[in-house]
Amino acid sequence: AQSVAQPEDQVNVAEGNPLTVKCTYSVSGNPYLFWYVQYPNRGLQFLLKYITGDNLVKGSYGFEAEFNKSQTSFHLKKPSALVSDSALYFCAVRDTHNQGGKLIFGQGTELSVKP
Amino acid sequence: GAVVSQHPSRVICKSGTSVKIECRSLDFQATTMFWYRQFPKQSLMLMATSNEGSKATYEQGVEKDKFLINHASLTLSTLTVTSAHPEDSSFYICSAVHSGGADEQFFGPGTRLTVL
Numbered sequence A: 001a002q003s004v005a006q007p008e009d010q011v012n013v014a015e016g017n018p019l020t021v022k023c024t025y026s027v028s029g030n031p032y033l034f035w036y037v038q039y040p041n042r043g044l045q046f047l048l049k050y051i052t053g054d055n056l057v058k059g060s061y062g063f064e065a066e067f068n069k070s071q072t073s074f075h076l077k078k079p080s081a082l083v084s085d086s087a088l089y090f091c092a093v094r095d096t097h098n099q100g101g102k103l104i105f106g107q108g109t110e111l112s113v114k115p
Numbered sequence B: 001g002a003v004v005s006q007h008p009s010r011v012i013c014k015s016g017t018s019v020k021i022e023c024r025s026l027d028f029q030a031t032t033m034f035w036y037r038q039f040p041k042q043s044l045m046l047m048a049t050s051n052e053g054s055k056a057t058y059e060q061g062v063e064k065d066k067f068l069i070n071h072a073s074l075t076l077s078t079l080t081v082t083s084a085h086p087e088d089s090s091f092y093i094c095s096a097v098h099s100g101g102a103d104e105q106f107f108g109p110g111t112r113l114t115v116l
Helices: none
Strands: A003-005 A010-014 A019-021 A024-026 A033-038 A044-050 A056-058 A064-068 A073-078 A087-094 A103-105 A109-114 B004-007 B010-013 B019-025 B032-038 B044-051 B067-073 B076-081 B090-097 B105-107 B111-115
Touching: A003 A087, A003 A103, A010 A019, A019 A109, A024 A073, A033 A064, A033 A073, A044 A056, A044 A064, A044 A073, A044 B105, A073 A087, B004 B090, B010 B019, B019 B032, B019 B090, B019 B111, B032 B067, B032 B076, B044 B067, B076 B090
Parallel strands: A010 A109, B010 B111
Antiparallel strands: A003 A024, A019 A073, A033 A044, A033 A087, A056 A064, A064 A073, A087 A103, A087 A109, B004 B019, B019 B076, B032 B044, B032 B090, B067 B076, B090 B105, B090 B111
């Protein structure tokens, strides 16, 4: 079965410092991986995705993620965190075994950036 | 482009009543839409896959008679919570897959349902 795990419920970072939000996955076949951000009482906003190609994927708002096949990881990173980055972050893998490509989400990581 | 709206954004109803939530793709056609449920600070739980012109596919444990889904057009799917009870209170989020695109999901802003 395909799954994705976010080992940290919460990540705390000081503004201006680099941030990493971790994600590991388990899939059969080639993974389609996604990162989304959710602000309070809002829907999900797409940040970036990995389908194929370069292992380093650049996305919205200065975020990037590195696909590491040997470690089955897809960690989200940003060189310099902003207070406005504080939100709930979800990693997801697309279920390629089912038509329609439903997403399987990790449990989410709450990012808190302090001034 | 690729905007998905939900209506209403927030609804409060009495126990035993039914509530309808709409999900619309505003600037693209969506053959497939998904309905999710989210509890506070938790992940999204997929409830069902809504396919235009056919019956929805429900995830295990989701009562299809309780959560009625209708996907009557390529831009509209509705979720009706029938005979709602306080335990149905939750944040409901839909997403739509662009029919002509790279099957990326675009998410609606969510609907907060509170059942008294």
